[in-house]
Amino acid sequence: MTFASLGLIDPLLRTLEALGYSEPTPVQQKAIPAVLAGRDLMAAAQTGTGKTAGFALPLLQRLAQEGAKVSSNSVRALILVPTRELAEQVHANVSAYAEALPVSTYAVYGGVSINPQMMRLRRGVDLLVATPGRLMDLFRQNAVKFNQVQALVLDEADRMLDLGFAEELRGLYASLPKRRQTLLFSATFSDEIRLLAGQMLDEPLSVEVSPRNVAASSVKQWLVTVDKKRKADLFCHLLKTKRWKQVLVFAKTRNGVDQLVERLQGQGYAADGIHGDRPQATRQRALDQFKAGELAILVATDVAARGLDIQDLPQVVNLDLPINAEDYVHRIGRTGRAGNTGEAVSLVCADEVDQLAAIERLTRQVIKRVDEPGFEPDHRVPETTASGEVIKKPKKPKKPKTAGAKGSLGRWVENNDTPQPEIQAVRKVPKFNTGPRKRKP
Template identity: 65%
Template sequence: MTFRSLKLIDPLLRALDELGYDEPTPVQRQAIPAVLAGRDLMAAAQTGTGKTAGFALPLLNRLTLEGAVEPLGVRCLVLAPTRELAEQVYGSFRKYGAHVPLRFGVAYGGVPIEPQVNKLRKGLDVLVATPGRLLDLQRQGALTFAQLQTLVLDEADRMLDLGFAADLDAVFAALPAERQTLLFSATFPEAIRALAGKLLRDPVSVQASPANAAAKTVRQLVITTDKKSKPDLFLHLLRERGWSQVLVFAKTRKGVDQLVGLLQEEGIRADAIHGDKPQPARLKALARFKEQDVQVLVATDVAARGLDIAGLPLVVNHDLPTVAEDYVHRIGRTGRAGATGEAISLVAADEVELLRAIEVLIKQVLPREEVPGFEADHRVPSTGTPSKPAQAATRKPAGKPRTGGPAPMNSAAGKPAAPGAKTPAAPRPAGGFGQAPREAAKPARRIPQGTVVVAAGRGAKSAAKAAAKAVARPAKKR
């Protein structure tokens, strides 16, 4: 199937040729005919599969053929949860609509409202906005919805996660009842399905890929360590593995700033994106990262959606997300449009339940590794599999026995084993995700009274860790 066979007009086909788009993706093949026919739509697909073009192209097609916008009017409204995603969708409309006589605009908070008001005076065929700023513009009388034909909710699940429910209700109340409504997202939890039931009329349902699934082109890996060792481990991996461009996700704004500060102290080009950053600074950091003027971009989940970085090779989860679905969106920044990518998560013992929730969601047990010198003192317990308890695959450096550390864990019960009990060894996974069969603890071997036993203490391991960290962070020149 070609884009021409989808009956798009020539100006759009010319733009697609210039962008190098050869043939539609599965979600585009299913969505474009439905949107052209004026149907309501509920579409789910993995990130990086072309959802934006799936609604932008048919809407541009219809808007070009059907009338003109009036002053203060808006004919198509796209709501997005974050400023970054709003900018990305707006940019896509401009690229696809390069050869059609339509007006586009974007509106979000964190920047002056006056330029947005000025642009709306002549009316916009397409407005991409975040809910809060859209309501501000409406209350100021800067726009009207009398001409509105289509409402698009992009990543509606994220809007509810971020607390936009009341704003969305206010927006829906202001819009004409007679309209086309499109819902596009990578995940559709029950809250969104309930919302869809209220908003959509006889919708076409598109499921272009399994719900909550990670792209098969992304290699996923867990590296276990202690929480306090994560910054130094990341710095070690960055240098040891020669990462040239990496997007890192941290849980908090403070954590983002601390990691960026550490990297900059070590002479590494790093920048940050989070909610406390002014929008111009966020856009500048993203632009520098795309141009590879910045080697490491550290962000909170504000960047988990809306960052489209061509050819991004690697995503690192410095901290696991508290919402399992956000893991899918984070790693979806790499491996886009069929390209290969890698996603590495640094996981400490206190994150085991977050890891378990992620593995249940994606129906995979993620393979594990340990890096010599950064092994966890507090071991990350086995998570098993989403379907039945089992020991997760763990890869350890060959020939390096563990010494010291906490009591071995019983992988079935998640409790310390009895003194002298032997912990089942995890098998080396062969080309994928492995599971170890349960193994009963063996009785402790009796030691004759009076025997002197010499055991390795924690000092040897601590010394090894210190040596590895010294390599990761060379002394500064005075």
């Protein structure tokens, strides 16, 4: 199948050829014709399979062909994403696809000054990529209007709910025109998202090109069990012995990111980190340097679990397992993208066995365990199953007390089951002379 057979116009076909897109992915084959036909759509696909092109290409074509001029402070299509990094990534792709079209694009998100965004929106934008919080800030200040919106895309909507954007989504839903096209694209769909889809979509076409919540088969997964306090030591050991060239490392906390970056830099590695406390400009610079190959190691919290698209990224390491099992699928989906292969390694301590079990239950597979000599944990990580069961070793039974054992008091039972009378322990009480004391002469 070709992109031309999906109904895309010549300017888009020439752009795709220049970008090296040879043939559509499965999700693009199913989504593009449906979006061009104006259908509401709910699409689930593994991360890295081309979801962005699946909704961006047909939307851009419809905006170009149905070309009503956009008014001041208005937008004609909205793409909502959960994080700043994903907003940058999606907008970069969208602007590349729109190269030969008379369609304007822009991205707005928090962490940077709102004033330049307000100035740009005065001219109107055909397709706007936004995070929910910043979009509603702009709406409340009358910097953006929704009366011309004809299409809404919720990309990674499950993550938006995880990050607490439910109120913003409800406010946006109430402010949008009733007649519009709505698309939900995500690698995973929680039950809450399916409920949201029922409220926001009109008779949607459901597309699933891969089993729900399954990690990409192009990613080789394995784990090493280790004590929590030795995780950083183990990572540095693996980095040296495995000779990893470019690694994306996920840590649970911001302090964990900073501490590992400081240690790696002290050992001479080109490393940097990103997390929510760092300014957006600093985060973007670190991402750009990592994409360009100027950084060998990027350490991040889950702000980079979605939207970070790096060509041929070979290695993802989970220094800590995520609390949310679905974030594991997104983390390891940063490698093995677009037909390439990759490797994902997790360093797991005994405290994380419940998270490990949840991940294996979600992905329906047991992750291979590999022992690393010299790093065997003192606190054993219990075995797990693909159904999420934690296999705990049975406790050793207590040895029964033998009859007449030294120091045994109270009830005495013979080796047979016949009840025996209770034997009371007898303590000798010293005798005291209570008579009158005799005086010494």
